[in-house]
Amino acid sequence: MTEDLRAAALEAVARSHAAADPDYPVVHLAPPVGRLNDPNGLLVDSGTYHAFYQFSPFHPHRKLVYWGHASSRDLLHWTHHDPAIIPDSFYDRSGAYSGGALVLEAEETAAAPAGAPYQFFYTGNLKDPVTDERTASQCLVTSPDLAGFTKWPDNPLLPDHPAGYTAHYRDPQVWRDPDEPGSFRMLLGVQREDLTGTALLYRSTDLREWELEGELTFPDAGGAFDHFGYMWECPGLVHLTDELTGQVRDVLIWCPQGVAPDTEGYENIFPCVYTVGRLVGTELRECDGTFAELDRGFEFYAPQAFARRPSEPGPVLLTAWAGNASEDDQPSIDTGGWVHALTVPRVLTLRGGRLLQRPVTTPSDATPGLTLVGEGRQAAAPIRELEGHRSWQLRLQAAPDADRWGLRIGTADSCVTIELARATDGATQLIVDRSRSRYTQHGATRIVTLPAGTAPRLEVLHDRSITEVFVGDGEIAFTLRSFVAPHATGAGLLADDGAQLTAGTVVYD
Numbered sequence: 001m002t003e004d005l006r007a008a009a010l011e012a013v014a015r016s017h018a019a020a021d022p023d024y025p026v027v028h029l030a031p032p033v034g035r036l037n038d039p040n041g042l043l044v045d046s047g048t049y050h051a052f053y054q055f056s057p058f059h060p061h062r063k064l065v066y067w068g069h070a071s072s073r074d075l076l077h078w079t080h081h082d083p084a085i086i087p088d089s090f091y092d093r094s095g096a097y098s099g100g101a102l103v104l105e106a107e108e109t110a111a112a113p114a115g116a117p118y119q120f121f122y123t124g125n126l127k128d129p130v131t132d133e134r135t136a137s138q139c140l141v142t143s144p145d146l147a148g149f150t151k152w153p154d155n156p157l158l159p160d161h162p163a164g165y166t167a168h169y170r171d172p173q174v175w176r177d178p179d180e181p182g183s184f185r186m187l188l189g190v191q192r193e194d195l196t197g198t199a200l201l202y203r204s205t206d207l208r209e210w211e212l213e214g215e216l217t218f219p220d221a222g223g224a225f226d227h228f229g230y231m232w233e234c235p236g237l238v239h240l241t242d243e244l245t246g247q248v249r250d251v252l253i254w255c256p257q258g259v260a261p262d263t264e265g266y267e268n269i270f271p272c273v274y275t276v277g278r279l280v281g282t283e284l285r286e287c288d289g290t291f292a293e294l295d296r297g298f299e300f301y302a303p304q305a306f307a308r309r310p311s312e313p314g315p316v317l318l319t320a321w322a323g324n325a326s327e328d329d330q331p332s333i334d335t336g337g338w339v340h341a342l343t344v345p346r347v348l349t350l351r352g353g354r355l356l357q358r359p360v361t362t363p364s365d366a367t368p369g370l371t372l373v374g375e376g377r378q379a380a381a382p383i384r385e386l387e388g389h390r391s392w393q394l395r396l397q398a399a400p401d402a403d404r405w406g407l408r409i410g411t412a413d414s415c416v417t418i419e420l421a422r423a424t425d426g427a428t429q430l431i432v433d434r435s436r437s438r439y440t441q442h443g444a445t446r447i448v449t450l451p452a453g454t455a456p457r458l459e460v461l462h463d464r465s466i467t468e469v470f471v472g473d474g475e476i477a478f479t480l481r482s483f484v485a486p487h488a489t490g491a492g493l494l495a496d497d498g499a500q501l502t503a504g505t506v507v508y509d
């Protein structure tokens with residue numbers, strides 16, 4: 001008898017006590033049980049957001065990845081649904097790996113596979129039990145209503161990697177070609193046979209037959225990405241108009257494994273970077289080879305933007321895995337049988353070639369500002385509005401002459417501190433210190449030099465065991481797991497005596 005993998009996952013969820021764990025987040029999507037990694041198939045549908053994600057319900061006892069599913073109306077409170085993709089087919093029985101969604105317009109639906117408005121593309125992972133040899137294929141799942149999900153009977157769509165590449169061939173993202181009505185494109189991460197990473201582009205008019213166009217190339221980048229890591233995971237393109245120049249740009253966001261540039265940053269096992277250009281055919285033109293990390297925190301990987309119908313326009317919203325490879329050693333696996341979360345979606349904008357990231361909600365919209373007065377940096381003057389709370393958002397603005405100021409999350413004995421400080425050379429640094437918290441394995445303190453001109457403003461979204469920090473207008477984003485003790489509630493101000501800061505707060509718990 002074949003194992004009923006759907007029933008086994010539902011049973012694991014039913015037995016879970018994860019939500020009772022004091023570290024389980026309130027406004028971040030975390031798995032109902034087991035392990036979560038990449039966001040997948042993100043989409044918005046008539047104002048309801050759907051997030052799918054890499055879900056291992058039997059972690060840490062057994063490694064098998066499903067697509068988990070949750071939905072939300074406000075991007076802060078999520079309802080869990082049954083898993084959408086079960087790895088029980090001959091082509092995905094070692095895991096339903098990452099991929100993306102395409103949301104069709106009514107007039108596109110009739111001709112689409114299964115006549116369905118929701119199309120999901122993912123990677124079927126197969127490992128030979130004897131030789132451990134990997135086969136990766138690209139597969140399709142359709143849904144009429146985001147409640148039922150059906151694997152395409154002719155799966156896999158792309159049964160194997162093309163010649164010249166290895167079986168590291170995964171993470172499809174599909175979108176409408178804005179320049180060619182009726183045509184769809186697919187971007188995939190891949191490893192060349194010479195063990196360098198790149199991305200492949202495919203094209204289709206019916207979403208069933210996909211034709212290889214070739215590698216994504218960078219004709220104006222001076223070779224910057226020719227030998228850029230050994231594998232590119234989760235490549236995606238977002239389309240943004242640059243606020244400064246008015247130009248429409250394609251921003252490539254991806255995770256090149258094995259890149260360690262000789263510059264500040266790149267402290268995580270695998271980085272996540274972006275570069276800006278304009279996609280014409282398979283060329284990302286007008287990209288000069290400049291790249292930067294998307295987020296400077298300890299835990300951030302595999303981000304993806306929400307797919308939309310052209311008839312439901314809105315901001316570019318991006319969510320990532322607040323984790324990274326080989327970081328399953330967090331306290332929650334013992335206290336609640338779950339590990340990892342997704343970031344709260346961020347709004348992306350582009351200004352002068354630099355990505356700005358802002359949380360979807362901001363306290364300045366919700367509360368009148370309060371004025372806080374520092375009582376000496378070590379004293380951490382408690383912020384009254386946050387007393388007793390462990391899930392909240394705070395916006396702090398300092399006077400331009402403040403030399404060192406910031407926030408302590410938790411209490412003196414168990415805390416994470418986030419500060420902005422002027423260095424001797426006049427540059428301002430973000431200093432994050434979680435050395436007095438329960439999770440420091442992949443870094444305890446980190447310093448980020450802010451770009452010149454970044455406004456003295458901190459937005460912090462803290463949610464029990466995960467914190468997202470945004471500096472200035474969102475020039476720097478920093479995501480971290482912040483396991484302060486459950487008794488260590490609230491936050492305090494770290495500022496020099498008499499320093500004036502204004503703040504706005506929202507409480508979520």
Ligand code: FRU
Binds near residue numbers: 065097098099123170
């Ligand atoms: C990135 C990744 C993807 C893959 C998935 C498997 O974290 O390795 O490349 O599809 O996770 O869970």
